[in-house]
Amino acid sequence: MIDSGDSGEELRIYIVDGSGITDRVLEGQPFLVGVSEEGDIAVGGASVEVVRDGISYGSNVTASDGDWPGWAGFVAPLVNQNLEFQIIVSKQGFKTNTTSILIVDSSTEGEVLIKIFNSTLNETNRIKENETFYIKVIDKTAENPISNLNITINPVTNKSFDIETKRTDENGVSTFIAPHVDKDEIFNITTTYRGRQYYTLIVILDQPNSLSQGITHTLPESIMLALIAVMLVVAIVLAFIIWKRKEKKGRRVSIPSFTELAIFQPLQEDENPKNEHYEHSHNTNDAKNEEQSSSFFQPLNEDGCNPSTLCSTADYLDKMIDVIINKRKDKQPKNNMDR
Structure with a gap:
């Protein structure tokens, strides 16, 4: 039960249902109790209670602000006949006020x-x-x-x-x-x-x-x-791109060592291509020199004088000069009469 408030201005009470301001409500139906002071100023924080024969059937507090300042909501109790209830309103600093409401039995209404x-x-x-x-x-x-x-x-x-x-x-x-x-x-x-x-x-x-x-x-x-399908496709594409980037970052260029390359393979113990090439080239040059020497000194052999004989130096030089002169004569072109 709500305690009596202090002496002061008396609180005003309004009961509203779907039909407007009323003093009777059908059982089981919602209704509102409004509380105000002089000048119809809403009073928030007021205690509201529905009572019959000293038994409380519900209590609430009026809103101080927000959606419905000064209002408190209730649902009419179920009854088996039309019954009168009291609504008691109180707040510190105001006089407590009481009003009556008739709860109507729906079977008779x-x-x-x-x-x-x-x-x-x-x-x-x-x-x-x-x-x-x-x-x-x-x-x-x-x-x-x-x-x-x-x-x-x-x-x-x-x-x-x-x-x-x-x-x-x-x-x-x-x-x-x-x-x-x-x-x-x-x-x-x-x-x-x-x-x-x-x-x-x-x-x-x-x-x-x-x-x-x-x-x-x-x-x-x-x-x-x-939309869900598009989101799945985007997720798959992003996952593929991320995977490819990781794979690319993980790759390393394989650089073989010198011993793995054929051109740098170590030589076999019995192989020495460089020396063979040198010997072959050396032998070839020797053969060419011998051929040139033999062809150059061949005319001297006809007279039995060549570098291997013991001809005198003067005779040897004379012979060489004669050979050179004769060779030049042979190379000169024939005159027009011989044509």
Whole structure:
């Protein structure tokens, strides 16, 4: 039970459901309790409690700032008959205030039930922004769906949102998409059946990055698969490039040692091509010299005088001069008469 507050200004209490400010709420339906001081200034941090016969059926604290300053949310308790409850509000520095609220037994009130289901078909009155949700209207007695009813969603806490109306199908269902919100917002859902209005409240929850999440969820499956395939191809190409670079860096040019090259192979013990070439060249030169010497001194041999004989030097020189003169004469061209 809430303790009494200090003496001071009395707190003001407002009860709001889907129909607006009220003093009666259908069992199981959400409602709000607003607390203010003089001048309708919202009072945050006030304690609010729903009580009957000294038993608490729920308590909450009004918001100090944020989405709904001065407001606290409740769900009406279930009853088997219409019962009156007290709402007690208190805060330090203010006078405690109490007001009454009638909780109505749904079996004695009206013919229609409004049910809300989220995208996973769970019944709830809290829907995420950008989420698809369903509103179903059924006959309360036989639980049969009611078709061709207008379902209207009205903003409660923020009047800047558009009012949206759709009709129920043969299954008594209307499909909606929750709007994008910058903070949690309350909407009123109403319908009229046989001249009587029925209502309930729904809370649209602000979700961080919900716009990008909503776009992602609405992408066609084929596009998502294509994006995944492209990402896999890019990953494979990058892996191949990295592997090739590593392989290239790991290569080393193989430089054979001198002993591995044929032109630098060590000579066999019995081989000496350089000496053989030298000896062959030397022998060839000797042969040429002998041939030249023999051909040059051949005429001297006719007279029995050559370098191997013991001819006198003067005779030898005379013979050589004669040979040279004769050779020159032989090389001179013949005169014209001889032609």
